[in-house]
Amino acid sequence: MALSDLYTEKQINIYKRTRQEDWFMLLNHGAVRAGKTQLDNDLFLNELIRVKELAAVEGVDEPMYILGGVSSGTIQSNILQELTNKYGIEFKFDKHNNFKLFGVKVIQTFTGTIAGLKSIRGMTAYGAYINEASLANKEVFDEIIKRCSGEGARIICDTNPDHPEHWLKKDYIDNPSKNILSFHFTLKDNTFLSERYKQNIIETTPSGVFTERGIFGLWTIGEGAIYSDFDEDIHVVDEDDVPWKDITKYYSGVDWGYEHWGAIVVVGETDDGTKYLIREHAAQHKDIDYWVERAKEVVAEFGNKIPFYCDSARPEHVDRFVDEGFYAYNANKAVLSGIEMVAKGYKQNKFYVVRQRIERFLDEVYQYVWNSKTGEPVKQHDDVQDAVRYAVYSNAKDSGGWLY
Incomplete structure (x- = not known):
């Protein structure tokens, strides 16, 4: 041979x-x-x-x-x-x-x-x-x-x-x-x-x-918007356009905040991998008690076994979620891999945002940009985007960094 x-x-x-x-x-x-x-x-x-x-x-x-x-x-x-x-x-x-x-x-x-x-x-x-x-x-x-x-x-x-x-x-x-x-x-x-x-x-x-x-194997930085394939005319849909009966699982991402915004998001996914951002809670200057109440609302709406993939930067908050009986895990926070997975959803028209159920998402997505020096995202206008990434990537990878 x-x-x-x-x-x-x-x-x-x-x-x-x-x-x-x-x-x-x-x-x-x-x-x-x-x-x-x-x-x-x-x-x-x-x-x-x-x-x-x-x-x-x-x-x-x-x-x-x-x-x-x-x-x-x-x-x-x-x-x-x-x-x-x-x-x-x-x-x-x-x-x-x-x-x-x-x-x-x-x-x-x-x-x-x-x-x-x-x-x-x-x-x-x-x-x-x-x-x-x-x-x-x-x-x-x-x-x-x-x-x-x-x-x-x-x-x-x-x-x-x-x-x-x-x-x-x-x-x-x-x-x-x-x-x-x-x-x-x-x-x-x-x-x-x-x-x-x-x-x-x-x-x-x-x-x-x-x-x-x-594709080309280049060592390059991103320029401009991170989600360059996001198109509001395509990827933002009305509640009535969501195939609710086809959604077979729900999962949540949590980005803790205080001076910067905190966020809890919920993603619904169909069997063919199409995802919908169907709930977003975003707020500033709120303590952990506030986020516990928001999580209770999520559980009441989507079931008590919905997983919460949480930012591990505040382990005491993750502990509190666990103590409250929530299925809380440390999120898989791989930045570029997580962003790529969300970006593929937009590229392939398999990730949608429900217009009536978001508060801050559209304010962030157009300002979520690459840092021209580090090749990482600029740490601004990223709170809901981080929560979305935690949810989507951690669910797909069945997060290897769980503590509980």
């Missing part, structure tokens, strides 16, 4: 360079579905075989290797399950969630928070594979580099792009050298994808920053 049967031209060129040159770090970055992770997964297996041979020369019977990802879930879905599906590899985990493969002990570390340092401090690694590197905590990323001190150690990284001032881009991607190989991917590089599939991705990806990053 020829390499061209397995890999795209872009992947083959990178694969050959990794075999012909010595290097310390490989950075594959760019568009989604472009073939980065598929290639890196195979290079990961190659590296384990190479590491075992190098360590044997040094008399090390069981060399260690770091496998990093934002969470256990992302490592499982992006790497391990893909390798199982492709090669039938069955991973047997020890009590620390580590495993052995090709005679190498693979240590999993979760790079999304500083807690990821615990599993790798003090170890000597013969290499590392870091998935979704731009989402890694920088201290954890730096520690992984320090740990890779075994003879001939190499680090493989893949990532989708972030804003242009991101440390991964400035410190590594923009500074390629003999020891750092960096390759940029666009969606068009994946020649195994059908043109129909590519066109579907393009047409369903939100406009602006998400298209620039997701």
Whole structure:
């Protein structure tokens, strides 16, 4: 079987360079579905075989290797399950969630928070594979580099792009050298994808920053309105136009406030994933007792098992909701991923706002804009928007950060 049967031209060129040159770090970055992770997964297996041979020369019977990802879930879905599906590899985990493969002990570390340092401090690694590197905590990323001190150690990284001032881009991607190989991917590089599939991705990806990053793989900031596909003529509907009988679940998002506005929103969703913002409570200079009363109104209207996905910045308020008997959870607050999910709703005409049931939403949505320096949303006019994001993204992800 020829390499061209397995890999795209872009992947083959990178694969050959990794075999012909010595290097310390490989950075594959760019568009989604472009073939980065598929290639890196195979290079990961190659590296384990190479590491075992190098360590044997040094008399090390069981060399260690770091496998990093934002969470256990992302490592499982992006790497391990893909390798199982492709090669039938069955991973047997020890009590620390580590495993052995090709005679190498693979240590999993979760790079999304500083807690990821615990599993790798003090170890000597013969290499590392870091998935979704731009989402890694920088201290954890730096520690992984320090740990890779075994003879001939190499680090493989893949990532989708972030804003242009991101440390991964400035410190590594923009500074390629003999020891750092960096390759940029666009969606068009994946020649195994059908043109129909590519066109579907393009047409369903939100406009602006998400298209620039997701399709063209650019490290860019957003400019102007965050929800550039929002169209009041399309996405704001009357109560009579809502298919109330088709809504099968309700969930709520909560953004605490005092000097800035606080908000509780309720989203209703049909079986086909169409969402409706059907209730909004927004107020300023209100204490927790006020929000408890608003939550009681939500429960009375939508049932006592409706989940409240709450801003974790005020744990005492989340505690109060729990004490009141509400199903309150810490929201999954991933900013860009959450915004992208809401933005896709507008792009695909699957997220609507009920005119008679909102108070502040329209005042915010047109003023909810990108910060041109950080690539994050400006922290103004974002309270209802944050509550909506907490509700939609946490429900979709079944929030992994729950306390209760």
